[in-house]
Amino acid sequence: MTEEILIAGFGGQGVLSMGKILAYAGIMKDKEVSWMPSYGPEMRGGTANVTVILSDEKISSPILNKFDTVIVLNQQSMDKFEGAVKPGGCLLYDPNGITIFPTRRDINICRIEATRLAAESGNPKVFNMIVLGAYVAVKGVVETSSVQLALEKSLPERYHKLIPLNMQAFTSGMELVEKEFLVE
Amino acid sequence: MAEVALMKGNEVVAEAAIRYGCDGYFGYPITPQSEIMETLMIRKPWEETGMVVLQAESELASINMVYGGASSGKRVMTSSSSPGISLMQEGLTYMAAAELPCLVVNVMRGGPGLGTIGPSQGDYFQAVKGGGHGDYNLIVLAPASVQEMNDFVGLGFDLAFKYRTPVMMLVDGIVGQMMEKVTLGEFKPRWTKEQIEQNAPWALTGKKTGAPAKYITSCFLDLSQLERVNEHLQAKYKVMKEQEVRFVNNDCDDADIVIVAYGSVARICRKVAQLAREEGIKVGVLRPITLFPFPTVELQRLAAMGKKFISVELSAGQMVEDVRLAVGNDVKFYGRTGGIVPTPEEILEQIKKMV
Amino acid sequence: MEVNEMIKPENLVVGRTSVLKECPMHYCPGCTHGVVHKLIAEVVEEMGIQDSTIGVCPVGCSVFMYNYMDVDMAEAAHGRAPAVATAISRLNPDKYVFTYQGDGDMASIGCAEIMHACNRGENIVVIFINNAIYGMTGGQMAPTTLLGQITATTPYGREPKLHGYPLQITELIAQLPGTCYVTRQSADTPAAIRKTKAAIKKAFMNTRRGVGTSYVEVVGTCASGWKLSPENANEWMRQNMFEKYPVGDLKDI
Numbered sequence: 001m002t003e004e005i006l007i008a009g010f011g012g013q014g015v016l017s018m019g020k021i022l023a024y025a026g027i028m029k030d031k032e033v034s035w036m037p038s039y040g041p042e043m044r045g046g047t048a049n050v051t052v053i054l055s056d057e058k059i060s061s062p063i064l065n066k067f068d069t070v071i072v073l074n075q076q077s078m079d080k081f082e083g084a085v086k087p088g089g090c091l092l093y094d095p096n097g098i099t100i101f102p103t104r105r106d107i108n109i110c111r112i113e114a115t116r117l118a119a120e121s122g123n124p125k126v127f128n129m130i131v132l133g134a135y136v137a138v139k140g141v142v143e144t145s146s147v148q149l150a151l152e153k154s155l156p157e158r159y160h161k162l163i164p165l166n167m168q169a170f171t172s173g174m175e176l177v178e179k180e181f182l183v184e
Numbered sequence: 185m186a187e188v189a190l191m192k193g194n195e196v197v198a199e200a201a202i203r204y205g206c207d208g209y210f211g212y213p214i215t216p217q218s219e220i221m222e223t224l225m226i227r228k229p230w231e232e233t234g235m236v237v238l239q240a241e242s243e244l245a246s247i248n249m250v251y252g253g254a255s256s257g258k259r260v261m262t263s264s265s266s267p268g269i270s271l272m273q274e275g276l277t278y279m280a281a282a283e284l285p286c287l288v289v290n291v292m293r294g295g296p297g298l299g300t301i302g303p304s305q306g307d308y309f310q311a312v313k314g315g316g317h318g319d320y321n322l323i324v325l326a327p328a329s330v331q332e333m334n335d336f337v338g339l340g341f342d343l344a345f346k347y348r349t350p351v352m353m354l355v356d357g358i359v360g361q362m363m364e365k366v367t368l369g370e371f372k373p374r375w376t377k378e379q380i381e382q383n384a385p386w387a388l389t390g391k392k393t394g395a396p397a398k399y400i401t402s403c404f405l406d407l408s409q410l411e412r413v414n415e416h417l418q419a420k421y422k423v424m425k426e427q428e429v430r431f432v433n434n435d436c437d438d439a440d441i442v443i444v445a446y447g448s449v450a451r452i453c454r455k456v457a458q459l460a461r462e463e464g465i466k467v468g469v470l471r472p473i474t475l476f477p478f479p480t481v482e483l484q485r486l487a488a489m490g491k492k493f494i495s496v497e498l499s500a501g502q503m504v505e506d507v508r509l510a511v512g513n514d515v516k517f518y519g520r521t522g523g524i525v526p527t528p529e530e531i532l533e534q535i536k537k538m539v
Numbered sequence: 540m541e542v543n544e545m546i547k548p549e550n551l552v553v554g555r556t557s558v559l560k561e562c563p564m565h566y567c568p569g570c571t572h573g574v575v576h577k578l579i580a581e582v583v584e585e586m587g588i589q590d591s592t593i594g595v596c597p598v599g600c601s602v603f604m605y606n607y608m609d610v611d612m613a614e615a616a617h618g619r620a621p622a623v624a625t626a627i628s629r630l631n632p633d634k635y636v637f638t639y640q641g642d643g644d645m646a647s648i649g650c651a652e653i654m655h656a657c658n659r660g661e662n663i664v665v666i667f668i669n670n671a672i673y674g675m676t677g678g679q680m681a682p683t684t685l686l687g688q689i690t691a692t693t694p695y696g697r698e699p700k701l702h703g704y705p706l707q708i709t710e711l712i713a714q715l716p717g718t719c720y721v722t723r724q725s726a727d728t729p730a731a732i733r734k735t736k737a738a739i740k741k742a743f744m745n746t747r748r749g750v751g752t753s754y755v756e757v758v759g760t761c762a763s764g765w766k767l768s769p770e771n772a773n774e775w776m777r778q779n780m781f782e783k784y785p786v787g788d789l790k791d792i
Contacts, residue, residue, distance in 0.1 A: 020363065024190050027365050033190065035363035060454035062362050065527040154190070208630050236629045241655035245622040248615065248652070252623035255613040256593065258630045278616050388611035388627070390590045390634065399605035401614035 001031075001056050003141045004064055007131075008049035008081050009073025014128030019050035021132060024150035025142040026054040034062040047076055054141055069139060071131060073114075075099060088183060092135055109181040110138050112173055126169035133173025144170070187368045193333040193360045196368075197263065197289055197353075198223035200337035201235070205374040206287075207258035208236040210249035212268060215301045216357040217291035220263045233374055243268040247275030247288075254284035255400045257380040257387025259341050263289035265357075266307050267298060269315075276350055277316030281402035281413070283386075285344030287337065288322075289353045291360035292498075294523035302523015303357035305447060308502035311354045312476040319414055321421050323351045323428065324475040326446040330364035332473075338369060343428065345383060347420055354475060356498055358448035358525065424477045431479040436468030436486055441538055443469045443531075444483070444507050444515075445496045453496055455528040460535050467535060475503070480510040487511035492538055494518060496531055556580045558589055560609050569769025571668060571759025572601050574726045578736045579637070579666065580608060582743055592635045593627050595620040597644040600674040604639055618649025621656035624663045635746045637664035642681040643673045646708040650682075653712070660717030660751040664742040667709070667754065669784060670761040678764035682706040685779055690764070705783055709756045713789035719751035721790040725758045727773045731786075741791075750792065758784050 005022070009015045019035050026033040036051045051067075053059050070085045072078045072093040082102050085091050090108045095101075096115035112134035118127040136142060147170060151163045191199065197220050201209060211221045221239060229235035236253075240246040246262045253260035264272065269290045279286060292307045294300040311324045323343050325336045333355065340351040380387055391397040404410040434454060436442045441460075443453040450471035460467040470486065472479050487493070487510070494516040495504035504517040518534045520526045544550070555561075558580035566573045583592050589610055596604035598617035605612035615623040620638040628636040645653050645667055656663065672690055673679040679692040683705050687696040697705075713721040720742055724735040735757055742753035758780050760772040767775055 020190070023363060027188065027190055033363075033365055035190070036358065037361060059364075059451075060458065061452040061528055062358060062364075062448060063452060063525050063527070064455075065529065208626060210626060236626075238625070238629065240622065241651055244619065245625075245652055245655065248619035248622035249626035251615070251619070252595070252613065252626035253630050255623070256627050256631050256634075258626075260626065260630070274616055275619070282614075388593050388613060389631075390593065391610055392590065397605075397609045397611050399612045399614065401605065403602055403614055 001054075001141070003054045003069065003139065004067045005052045005054075005069045005071065005135075006049060006067045006081060006084060007052065007071040007073070008047065008077035011048040013048070013073055014125070015048045015073065016050050018128035018132050019052045021147065021150050021154060022052050022135075022142070023054070024154045025146040028146040028149045028153070029142055031055060032057065032059050034059045036062040047074070049077065049081075069135065071135060073131070078102065090138060092131070092138060092177075094131065105181070106183060108179070108183055110134065110177055111180050112177045114173065117172060117176065118169070121169065121172075123165065123169075126166055129166045129169040130173035133170035134177035136170075137174035137177050138179075144174075189366055189368055190363050191330060191366050192219055192363050193327070193330045193355065194219035194291065195223045196330055196334045196366050197337055198227065200334045200369060201261060202227060202229045202233060203369045203371050204338045204341060205233065205259065205372040206235055206261060206337075206341070207374055208238070208249075208253045208260040209262065210238050210240050210246045210253070210260065211262050212240050212243045212246050212264065214265045214268045216293060216360055217263050217265050217289065220289065235374065243271040244274070247272035250286045250288075251275055251279055251282075251284060254279065254286045255388050257384035257389060259285075259345070259375065261287035261289070263291065265291050265293045266295050266304070269307060269310070273310070273316035276322065277314070277318050277320060278402045279350045280320035280322065280417070281318065282400050283348035284350070284400065285341070285348055285384075286350045287340040287344060287353065288350060289355065291355045291357055293357055294521065300523045301357065303448070303498060303525060304521070304523055305356050305449065305498040305502070306500070306521065307354065308475065308497070308499060311352050312478070312506070320417055321476050323347065323349060323424060323477075325351065325353050326473060326475050327353060327355055327359055328447050328450050328471060329359065330362065330366045333359060334366050334368065347424060348386070349420070354447070356447045356449070357523075362448075421477075428474060429477045429479050429481070430473035431482055432471040432473065433482065434469040434471065436470050436491070437489070439466045439468030439491060441465065441467045441492045441494065441535060442486055443467060443494050443496055443535075444472070444503065445469060446472050446475060446503065449496055449498060452526065452528055453531060456531045456535065459528055459532050465535060465539055472503075478506050478510070480506070483507060483510040492516070494534065494538060496526070498525065556584045558584045558609050560607055562606065564607055565603065566600065567763045569760060569762035569772055570600070571670065571726050571757060574732060575666065575668060575735070575757050575759070576604065576607050578732070578739050579639070581736065582740045583610060583635075585740070586743060588635050588743070591633060592637070593631065595624045595627070595636070595638045597638075597640040599641040599644050601639055601641065601668070602675070618644050618647070619652055620644070621649065621652040621661070621663070621665065625656050625659070625661045628661055628663050632662070635664070635743055636662070637666060637743070639666045640668070641674070642667070642669045642671065642683045646682040646706050650708070653708070654715070657712050657752045657754065658715045658717045660719075662746055662749050663752055664739075664746060665752060665754040666739070667756040668759050669756055670759040670764070671705075671780060672761045672764040674761050674764050678761075678766075682708070683784070685783055707783070709754070709784075709789060712754055717751050718754055718790060719792045720745055720753040722754070722788045723756040723758060723784060723786050725776070725781075725786050727760070727776060756784070758786065
């Protein structure tokens with residue numbers, strides 16, 4: 001099994017940390033993992049993306065241009081990366097702020113209204129956990145328990161009290177993801 | 185049980201240094217490697233092992249602090265990125281001449297000039313051909329994974345003291361910035377005074393009664409004396425070439441085409457080899473781990489088997505010159521510059537042209 | 540009394556300190572370096588710290604200081620002695636670490652390193668020899684060269700518009716909170732030499748207290764660079780240098 005994922009959005013949306021939790025969850029399942037950010041000088045608001053690879057084998061290239069799954073969190077990323085999904089792969093997106101919707105019909109397309117859900121929950125910071133929940137519901141490469149473990153391992157102890165809130169967001173993402181288009 | 189972590193290449197350098205009993209780190213912030221000093225400052229090793237960590241006023245000061253620490257037999261290091269490493273060349277040639285051991289980590293960025301922070305391998309010439317003035321070489325290690333970023337810290341210190349020479353880890357920004365699973369090393373205590381006197385009898389530890397005072401210098405005004413110093417250095421480099429060459433040969437022996445690549449590019453090329461073999465083209469990857477000394481003999485062995493060679497680099501063509509020195513001029517080159525990384529498909533196109 | 544009797548050990552009044560090696564120095568007649576080397580060596584001997592002293596020498600005329608001092612020494616790149624000493628001191632806190640630099644080395648090319656080492660309050664002794672000229676390279680302008688002073692690169696005299704002003708680096712350093720003792724001395728008379736020795740000793744004693752950087756400037760002569768006889772060089776120094784570089788303590792905490 002090898003799963004190659006790109007997560008792309010604005011800096012500040014938690015793109016990098018979402019990738020990190022996913023990579024950590026992979027380690028919990030004894031997988032080989034790599035996490036490669038597009039590193040830029042922007043601290044806030046610029047575009048950020050991260051490539052995460054989970055595999056049962058040693059990972060060769062940490063840099064790819066075709067992915068099994070692309071998670072898109074803003075319009076710029078949609079414009080840039082819709083074409084980067086492998087045929088038969090999966091595009092997962094948040095419709096918030098999207099004006100030009102995906103048109104490909106050789107890939108699976110799922111949507112998660114994570115921005116809206118996060119705002120409704122009164123805690124916009126859990127946005128990335130909602131998206132992660134949606135991703136895990138769709139692809140199932142890691143289990144909920146691995147994500148829980150990943151949070152415990154990757155967060156400093158003083159943030160552990162926030163784990164239930166994050167896992168709640170994760171579960172809501174799992175439940176509310178919509179399958180918009182499925183290839184045969 | 186060994187501790188497994190998910191860490192950035194840069195972060196693990198800091199952790200590995202602490203665990204290997206490094207005595208001191210002296211550095212100056214520069215992207216894309218600032219995480220090394222930041223991680224050390226968060227970890228506060230001075231409370232744990234007594235390791236000194238100091239943010240210097242410049243890269244010039246950093247490398248000269250390293251010179252001072254090494255003079256007293258301590259295991260010291262610095263890290264920087266390309267423009268900062270250029271500033272350190274003065275210190276490095278002095279250290280090579282004074283035969284002082286140290287570890288320098290260069291997480292390369294795109295140049296020349298201030299350039300960009302994107303990944304690059306444009307400092308190959310500077311690293312493997314000396315870099316500063318005079319006839320000298322550094323041992324140059326090129327990690328391709330976060331695990332090797334961890335492992336080469338200890339290897340670097342060992343080689344530095346074995347040969348009394350500066351050792352450079354030449355890293356592209358990708359390996360510095362990426363996170364992977366890494367098995368961390370066991371904690372080793374820093375050397376005691378007795379161990380320093382045993383492992384580095386040349387070090388400045390204070391004059392002993394009855395023994396002459398020691399000094400560290402790179403100044404030899406007498407011409408024939410300086411020639412002897414040079415001959416000694418060259419003899420040392422010859423031993424390195426015989427004993428310290430390290431490389432990974434991935435399926436080169438049954439391949440028709442051998443890609444020579446180091447660092448993260450070698451990993452991208454592993455993907456290329458896989459894609460090529462799916463299309464029936466037999467491709468292997470030779471990854472030098474030591475860039476100095478260079479795996480010349482292995483390349484010559486493969487050349488004798490009639491293989492075609494291509495060097496793939498994040499540069500305008502630097503390592504390819506060493507490949508050509510080894511196997512002759514018929515070596516193809518493909519590279520990207522400016523911080524741009526070629527995709528596997530892009531490199532595959534180049535391979536197809538060679539068939 | 541016969542000569543043979545006079546040189547018996549029990550009649551010895553003053554001798555060479557054992558911390559100086561038994562070899563002739565390469566310095567020109569009238570040069571200040573030899574005197575200051577001797578003073579440092581005597582202080583090291585008197586304090587009994589020969590086995591725990593590590594010196595750092597500069598690029599300049601005193602580059603071979605390690606040939607004369609019988610203590611462990613490192614030769615630093617031009618201007619970088621304070622950085623080298625920083626690491627030696629931090630990694631070997633039980634050692635007495637000193638730097639020895641001239642005006643070109645410390646106040647010109649090494650200006651950043653000395654400022655920052657002093658500003659960090661490194662527990663080191665800084666000895667600064669200011670003779671307002673580059674000696675080793677053949678008498679060019681130093682940052683401390685006086686206005687109007689003729690050197691190989693100011694053949695018509697130092698002029699502010701062309702060459703900038705003499706740098707009073709010791710005054711700058713005295714303002715840095717990391718320094719605990721900043722003084723300027725000279726070595727032109729026996730009395731001045733005694734004062735300089737006392738200053739150097741105080742600086743080394745400060746290392747024991749660990750309260751910051753101790754800094755001793757010695758205004759010196761360069762008879763060859765100034766193209767004067769040793770005696771006239773001393774006179775020229777008194778007439779011209781002391782006005783810009785007055786002798787005395789600038790800071791003593």
